[in-house]
Amino acid sequence: MAAVEEQGVRWRPGWTRRVFWQAPVGPIYVATLVLSVGRGAWYACWALFFLRSVGLSPAEFGFGITAAGVVGMVAGMPFGYLADRLGPREVLIVVASVQGLATMSLALVGEFWSAMLVTTVVVTVERAAPGIRIAVLSGLTSGADRLKAISNCHVIKEVGAVAGSLVGIVVLVIDSRAGYVALVLFCGSANLAFALLMSRVPHVASLRERKVKRKVLVLRDRPFLVLTVLNGVLALNWGLLDSGLPVWLTTHTQAPPWTMGVLLAFNGVVIVLLLNRFTRAAATVRSAGRLSILAGGTLAVSCLLFATTDGRAGTVVIALLFAAAAVHTLGELFFVGSGYGLSVGMTREEAHGEYQGMFGVGEGAAMMLAPGLLTALLAGWGAPGWLLLGGLFLAAGAGLLLTSRWSIRLERQRATAEPRELQVVA
Known part of the structure; x- marks a missing residue:
């Protein structure tokens, strides 16, 4: 009986346990x-x-x-x-x-x-x-x-x-x-x-307290700067559901108005239920790089599926939209997991603030450009716009895989020349 209770506790979601919040x-x-x-x-x-x-x-x-x-x-x-x-x-x-x-x-x-x-x-x-x-x-x-x-x-x-x-x-x-x-x-x-x-969170020692004086590091870290740009391209997928798809539904399909709300709800629920599992698969820079190519490829496939809804109506367009949204959500899970794995794994241990701040620039730029760019591509170009967007996702995912390998090589060279206290796990 005790074994059964212990097994039940083990399979409970983390947030239901007191230790999670303590x-x-x-x-x-x-x-x-x-x-x-x-x-x-x-x-x-x-x-x-x-x-x-x-x-x-x-x-x-x-x-x-x-x-x-x-x-x-x-x-x-x-x-x-x-x-x-x-x-x-x-x-x-x-x-x-x-x-x-x-x-x-x-x-x-x-x-x-x-x-x-x-x-x-x-x-x-x-x-x-x-x-x-x-x-x-x-x-x-x-x-x-x-x-x-x-x-x-x-x-x-x-x-x-x-x-x-x-x-x-x-x-x-x-x-x-x-x-x-x-x-x-x-x-x-x-x-x-x-x-x-x-204010209840434990204090994290600053560089000033550790008596460390240094210049800005991230601006000299070329792989991380490339990561910021390419991840920003993939981050356009966030704007796809928020701004691009609503415009597409109203201008190129005859889908009922409620479809958009259901697709957004479906996306949110799946992200909440599965994100932790996908993030665990990005525990190293190498594995996060592999996840990034899966993100780019999956998002590209979702764009192809969305393109097939052009001019569609009835149950056919609803079925196609849900299939495309499911693939898109899978791509978003790959994208978020790889983004966290790469950004954290490629960060210098003593510079998490500036590195994560720089990483956010790419995502911020994507969210700022997404409404205008996606409206022009999808409402203006129609199905070819989806194909171009899918090509961008695929190229960015492949670029991130190469960038992760570049970072690993440079980190090994740096470790040989100047051993650091904590190295990127590759």
């Missing part, structure tokens, strides 16, 4: 859940907040968000370097606090320039935070536990975002100035709660 990184999980609920609510409503509550025109909204995105895109690496110098936990607390206060101040804006200024602050610190959070996780873990903790945070973020989107739906149904003001106060409070919870 580990050194446990407070980060709780903080991430709280933050992602706020962000999920915000992203369900943010466009209508600016258009209906602040009163911006669509052109003003588009320009302001794009400008804020450009500034935020380049902020990750400098903030990451600062986190390495001063301590990632402390810098993350400050960043989250600034974001919380700036988000709350959106309730006071009433015209374009003030909205743009505050939004730029919000987006800048928002883009910097994920890389610093990974630096905190990396400082508190090692080996297989490091990737596991990072993957757990990603899954928790997805769960929280879904819960938050339900709050956003309520705000959209109310559709009033009071509702939108309550929204920004709720989202800002989530950031401040995140900062408060992060």
Whole structure:
């Protein structure tokens, strides 16, 4: 009987065990859940907040968000370097606090320039935070536990975002100035709660405390810079479901409107259930590189399947869309797993902040370019646009495999010339 109970505990999901939340990184999980609920609510409503509550025109909204995105895109690496110098936990607390206060101040804006200024602050610190959070996780873990903790945070973020989107739906149904003001106060409070919870996380020693003086490393690490660019190309798959596919469904298919919502829900559930398993397969730079070519190839196949829905209607288009979405979700799992494995494995042990900040630049650029690029490719070019996008995914995946091998060779050469305390596991 005891053996049966022990086996049952072993197969329980990690989050159902007390030790999961009490580990050194446990407070980060709780903080991430709280933050992602706020962000999920915000992203369900943010466009209508600016258009209906602040009163911006669509052109003003588009320009302001794009400008804020450009500034935020380049902020990750400098903030990451600062986190390495001063301590990632402390810098993350400050960043989250600034974001919380700036988000709350959106309730006071009433015209374009003030909205743009505050939004730029919000987006800048928002883009910097994920890389610093990974630096905190990396400082508190090692080996297989490091990737596991990072993957757990990603899954928790997805769960929280879904819960938050339900709050956003309520705000959209109310559709009033009071509702939108309550929204920004709720989202800002989530950031401040995140900062408060992060204060319970153990301190990670900074370079200053270790009396280490060095220049920026990541800008001289050519394989990692190539990784940032190629991973950014694959990151376009995130924008595919959010912006590209809705445009495609309305302009090139006769799929019913509810199809998009079901596809998004299916994608979210599968990512939550399976991501940890795929991340475990990327435990080394070599295995993560192999996962990247699978990501590129699988995403390319999904593009081919999406292209076959051109002009389709009825049950045929629904079946094809679900088949394509299933393959896309598999490709996204390969992509996220390989991205974490490569970015963490190719990072110098003493520079997690600046490396993860730089890595986020590629993903930030992809998310900024995705709406316009995918609309032009898919709505403008039709099926050939899908083929071109699939070719980009395939080329990026193959390039990442070669980049991983390049990094392994350079690391071996560096280890021979200057042995380091901790080397990349290859």
